Amino acid sequence: LEIVSRTPGELFAGLDAGEFDLILTCLPVPDPGIEILEIHTARLDLAFPKGSPAARGAARLDGMRLLTMPEAFHPANHAWVKEALADHNIEWVICPEMSFEALIRYAVMLDIGTLTPDFSKSIPELTTALEMRELTEPNLVLRWALMRRRDHPKAAVQRLWKIAAELPERDALEE
Known part of the structure; x- marks a missing residue:
């Protein structure tokens, strides 16, 4: 193996x-x-840099700027997320690198949120850099x-x- x-x-x-x-x-x-x-199955949560003004608001997506992986990372998943969130007027910012670590690093650097699986809360390196918020709607899994x-x-x-x-x-x- x-x-x-x-x-x-x-x-x-x-x-x-x-x-x-x-x-x-x-x-x-x-x-x-x-x-x-x-x-x-893992619920998708919002993750914000610690202390970010966006982290203090409700965990709603409407009108938010979110960092996402490039489409080539997982084309079918990318299309699914964009379709599921089409009604929320999200401004998507594309991460220039294709790794989860880079996504978190750029979210902190750019001071914007991203979507992350709920099990990310169990990763100490992430919880020191990010605040996780459960989405109020929609429920993405x-x-x-x-x-x-x-x-x-x-x-x-x-x-x-x-x-x-x-x-x-x-x-x-x-x-």
């Missing part, structure tokens, strides 16, 4: 090219040939899944898939 960290777009491309047997990333899936096994090609022949991959599917509480990724 080799664990690598890549952008979702790179993970999907690697899965398609046969570089990876399994990937773990968030939905939606850009290709109907990918089989998914949902394992966790990321769904994380294990993914493989539908026609994957390797027995080890099939066995790992079966083990993951039989976990009693796949969504219980608490502390």
Whole structure:
């Protein structure tokens, strides 16, 4: 088992090219040939730099400036978020780098908010730099899944898939 960290777009491309047997990333899936096994859901929260004036207001999105990843990071997810928030008159600012660490660094540097999974509250480095606020509306949920090609022949991959599917509480990724 080799664990690598890549952008979702790179993970999907690697899965398609046969570089990876399994990937773990968030939905939606850009290709109907990918089989998914949902394992966790995470609410999207607003994150603001500590002391930011925006952090003192209600956790509403209307008219807000938000930092987001470039579309190439996860094109299908990018489209889903933009569509889900289309009615909120958001001014999107694109992060010049494609990593979660860069997103947080630029949010602090630019003093603007960003959306982050609720489990970010458990990362000490983030809670020292950011204030997390639960969105009042809309309720946005990321769904994380294990993914493989539908026609994957390797027995080890099939066995790992079966083990993951039989976990009693796949969504219980608490502390």
